[in-house]
Amino acid sequence: MVFVQSKQHHVAEWVKYLAIALMCGLVAIDGISSALADSGKAPAQQTEINENNDSAPRLVVESDTVAARLGGYHGILAFLHNFAVPVLLADSEIASFFGNLTQTPAEIEQCLAMMLDHDLGGSSRHSGTTLESGHRCRGSMPKIHQGRNIPDEVITKFIGIISQQAELAGVSQFDIKAIAKVLERSRPSIRNK
Ligand code: HEM
Structure with a gap:
């Protein structure tokens, strides 16, 4: 009985780890596809530019009237x-x-x-x-x-x-x-x- 309970516990643990691994994978894939989508845009279309290669992102602000x-x-x-x-x-x-x-x-x-x-x-x-x-x-x-x-x-x-x-x-x-x-x-x- 104790053995069955501990086996069930192990399976539940494994399911939990599998779900976490799956979520990490999805986030990584989405990050890469967003980056690929951005690289296809003309420089002026990109929302962030990094002229001097420094780490701070720069926003392109355009007057809207x-x-x-x-x-x-x-x-x-x-x-x-x-x-x-x-x-x-x-x-x-x-x-x-x-x-x-x-x-x-x-x-x-x-x-x-x-x-x-x-x-x-x-x-x-x-x-x-x-x-x-x-x-x-x-x-x-x-x-x-x-x-x-x-x-x-x-x-x-x-x-x-x-x-x-x-x-x-x-x-x-x-x-x-x-x-x-x-x-x-x-x-x-x-x-x-
Ligand atoms: C097409 C668009 C036009 C707009 C939006 C416009 C607008 C105006 C405005 C805002 C004023 C000043 C009024 C005040 O606040 O006291 C003014 C004055 C005047 N405008 Fe126009 N205007 C236009 C076209 C024209 C044209 C085509 C002419 C003549 C060729 C003209 C002749 C004048 C004259 C003579 C005054 C002075 C009136 C006075 O001394 O009592 N305007 N206009």
């Missing part, structure tokens, strides 16, 4: 001021719509930069911000462009120049499309008002 990739409000404002606006105003047809302003060109740039930052996923308010000058950014496109009678083709030219200047400034095609899409949304509420 268009606004962030453009440098947020300040990046967009710098782009408008240095790239887009000089070319827009050098076009006599577009410039002709910028007479009798109720605000300064700097205020237009700042309000437009905030609007774009907001619409492209940034932290600016779409409208309603009071600038240092005291001007409060407006949100209603028909009211802002009221009485200017801006035709469709001028809006197309306006968006085209901004896209072209974004390309010259090194913005990616994906982000240029996003900027143009956001501007396009305002077309019906600006056209012929």
